[in-house]
Amino acid sequence: MSTQYDAIGRFGFRLCQNISDNLTERTADFRGGDGFETAVNSVLSTLLARQSALAIGLAESPLTWSGHIAPLVLRSMIDLLITYRWILLDPRQRSQEYISYGLGTEKLLTAHYQQKLEDGFEGADVKRIMEANMAWIESQQFQMFIAVNLGSWSGSSVRKMCDEIGDPDLYKFSYTPFSSCVHNMWNHVGKWNARTCDNPLHKQHAVGVIRDVWPIVDFVFRACKYLELVLDEFDRYYEYSSNLDTPITAFNAAVQELSEEWEKEDD
Template identity: 40%
Template sequence: MKNINEKIQHILNLYVEDIQFELKERWNSWEKDLNTPEIYEVVGGILARQITITEHLLSCSSLWNGHMAPMVLRSLADNYINLAWILEDPLERSRKFIFFGLGQEKLQIAHQKKELKSSGNLEENKVYIEAMENWINSQRYVFLTEVNLSKWSEISVRKMAEEAGCIDFYNYVYQPFSVNAHNMWNHIAKYNLIESSNPLHKNFRRPGKFSTDADFHYVDLACKYVNKMFSLYDLKIGFSSNRLYPYKKLHNAINKLSKEFSNDEEE
């Protein structure tokens, strides 16, 4: 039998092609009003972001473990909650999303100018700084762009999830994976400390790292969150198709491969 890992990667490659196709289909079928481009750019960008993150996770099996995958999955969860909240009031919240991002870019430029000036390198980096400012100007004049040091939505992620009707997703996905992303004790103690086997050490823990094999469960979760994003878009925008969702096709292919592998082992 062909190497099982090669077969799994082939299935994942087909899945990636599927989600790219589904994104293109949704984008091309969406009737757009160019008087309010913010809605389409923000929603389209968030969808593309979900797919991009997932593609990179799927292409690197060394990330399919409890050390790295939760950080990626937390980002996917955050991205989903953003879209869910934005779609409750698309125009106003898309603009809020954009303006906050532009403000953060303006703040970054200010910090870089200060650092470059103090190091005497401002002049030689002038073209780079101007390019960053022109990027902002192409959307909103720099001098009109406000810097907001609060949250882009002006409320907590939990509140966003509540208002968007996805508080369960926040509780069961976003919050648990945040423990990993923020390097909190209840992740570090489990994954980066090893308890001494000597009873005289009183359960003292030493630095270490649990070695973990690649776990396909993390891949399944990432694909599940892409599916969740497509389902949300389809419901809110009104897209429909007779095709199976890529997530369902992926499951069918993995189940078929699993049966083939089991039969080969029995022979």
């Protein structure tokens, strides 16, 4: 068993290296467009890095390849993919809106911390957090010019965003199913955290359990898929071409290598 887990570890390391290489190649000395599209370049580059970080986090942690943890990561990756494609429908305007919403949210949080201190709360950590947040905001824009938006940053629902990017199935078959895990809905916990009571007198009620399952590699494939879709959008926008293996190609090669290694062990 330990030998098989070692093989899975090598499988994850190989994928992580490919993901890291794909990101580094695209962001090294990065200056897209005319070089002055600050918001667009910042958003598209950092969101790509975020997607890569999520994929690496999943790939390097085999114990997360189950319905307990993996859907949490994949749901975030799907949300990012939708956001990425939606921004690219009007990159200059929507990139700025995306940044402004984030700054506004941080400004509101900073105001909450400040109010806590003004009400007499004594906490050096809270003060340091408030000052650090304020410095981060001010490094990008004066607080007085930042609006706080309490609604959706896009002003639209995720379902509508998927319709606008021309991929309603992404909402129906990816975003919605994984959302049941994020929100701890019955159609998730009833599958992964429930078993039928053994006592026939208890009317077959559910008993809470943590299902112990062998790592499900398909979750890693999905992470590679959602990352590759963002890479495709990045490359399309910047007319970039790479000779590196794509994450899915790297995944398939790693699976083949893993299968061959296990076959040798069985002989």
